[in-house]
Amino acid sequence: xxxxxxxxxxxxxxxxxxxxxxxxxxxxxxxxxxxxxxxxxxxxxxxxxxxxxxxxxxxxxxxxxxxxxxxxxxxxxxxxxxxxxxxxxxxxxxxxxxxxxxxxxxxxxxxxxxxxxxxxxxxxxxxx
Numbered sequence: 001x002x003x004x005x006x007x008x009x010x011x012x013x014x015x016x017x018x019x020x021x022x023x024x025x026x027x028x029x030x031x032x033x034x035x036x037x038x039x040x041x042x043x044x045x046x047x048x049x050x051x052x053x054x055x056x057x058x059x060x061x062x063x064x065x066x067x068x069x070x071x072x073x074x075x076x077x078x079x080x081x082x083x084x085x086x087x088x089x090x091x092x093x094x095x096x097x098x099x100x101x102x103x104x105x106x107x108x109x110x111x112x113x114x115x116x117x118x119x120x121x122x123x124x125x126x127x128x
Contacts, residue, residue: 003081007074012099014067015091020047020056027095031125032058033111034071034089041068044113046122053122058091078103092127100127 015021021030024047032045047054060066071089079085088104088111104110113121 003074003077007070007077008099008101010070011067011074011091011101012093014060014070015058015093017060017062018056018058018067019061020054020058022061024049024054024056029092029094029127030056031090031092031127032056033113033125034058034091035108035112036071036075036085036087036089037108041071046125048126053126090125092125094127098127 015030015032021027027047027049029048030045031048032043034041034043043058045056045058047056058067075085075089084105086103086105087108090100090102090104090111092100092102111121111125
């Protein structure tokens with residue numbers, strides 16, 4: 001799959017402009033899961049500061065739709081490259097500039113969080 005690397009850079013830049021990220025000082029890492037469906041998108045995630053784990057959502061301060069639009073554009077580029085659309089997107093970043101992106105193409109609940117798995121999931125999503 002040959003995807004333009006600018007998408008990764010642009011997604012990372014948009015994540016760094018999200019209100020919860022900007023307002024959290026000295027964060028070490030973060031992870032956001034985006035659920036993407038026909039006509040909707042939702043996200044949830046965590047910001048890691050030392051041993052603390054802070055629940056967060058990804059919404060850029062300056063343009064609430066900029067990140068969603070970039071994810072949809074990225075999803076279309078992936079679809080054109082491999083003929084599949086992801087249903088979930090995981091973006092993990094560290095404060096030293098590492099970024100990792102993972103996709104789920106089938107299981108809409110792979111990274112879903114609920115009361116039964118909340119604690120486990122926040123650690124499973126922590127960037128390593």
